[in-house]
Amino acid sequence: MKPLIRQLPVLLLVTLTGNSTAADDSLEIDDPWIAEAPPVSKVLAAYMEIANKTDQDRKAIAMQCEVFERVEFHRSTEKDGVARMERLDVLEVDANSELELKPGGYHIMLFNPERRLQAGDRTACSMEFDNGALLQFELVVRRASHEDHTHHNH
Numbered sequence: 001m002k003p004l005i006r007q008l009p010v011l012l013l014v015t016l017t018g019n020s021t022a023a024d025d026s027l028e029i030d031d032p033w034i035a036e037a038p039p040v041s042k043v044l045a046a047y048m049e050i051a052n053k054t055d056q057d058r059k060a061i062a063m064q065c066e067v068f069e070r071v072e073f074h075r076s077t078e079k080d081g082v083a084r085m086e087r088l089d090v091l092e093v094d095a096n097s098e099l100e101l102k103p104g105g106y107h108i109m110l111f112n113p114e115r116r117l118q119a120g121d122r123t124a125c126s127m128e129f130d131n132g133a134l135l136q137f138e139l140v141v142r143r144a145s146h147e148d149h150t151h152h153n154h
Contacts, residue, residue, distance in 0.1 A: 034141045
C-alpha cells in the first residue's frame with residue numbers, strides 16, 4: 001500500500017519556529033529550507049537535517065507540502081565528472097545518526113508550486129516514517145547561491 005498523507009488539515013498544528021513536531025521525540029527535523037528559484041521555475045529543492053535518536057534505522061517513506069503538487073526524495077552523485085540525479089523511494093536514516101540533505105547530495109525535489117515562493121516565505125510540510133511517526137514542519141525559503149542551482153537544472 002502506497003502511503004498517502006495528502007490530508008493536510010493536520011498541518012494546522014505546525015509551529016512557526018521551523019522545528020518539527022512528531023508522534024514521538026525520537027525523530028527530528030532541523031533547519032528545513034528551500035532554495036529560492038527563478039520566477040518561472042516549476043521545480044525547487046529543499047534541504048534539512050533529519051536526526052534519528054533511536055537504536056533502529058528509520059526510513060522517511062513519504063512527504064507532502066501544502067504549496068507543491070508533488071514531492072520526491074533524490075540524491076545527486078558525480079561519477080567520472082558527470083553529475084547524476086537519482087530518485088529514491090525512501091530516505092534512510094541510520095540508528096543514532098543524522099542524515100544531512102544539502103546541495104550536491106541528498107535533497108528533496110518539490111514540483112509545481114501553486115505560487116511563486118520568495119526568500120522569507122514559508123510552507124507547511126509533513127514527512128511520514130516507516131514507524132508511523134509523522135513530523136510536521138515548515139520549509140523556509142532562502143536566497144540560493146549559484147551552487148544551489150547548478151545541481152537542479154531540470
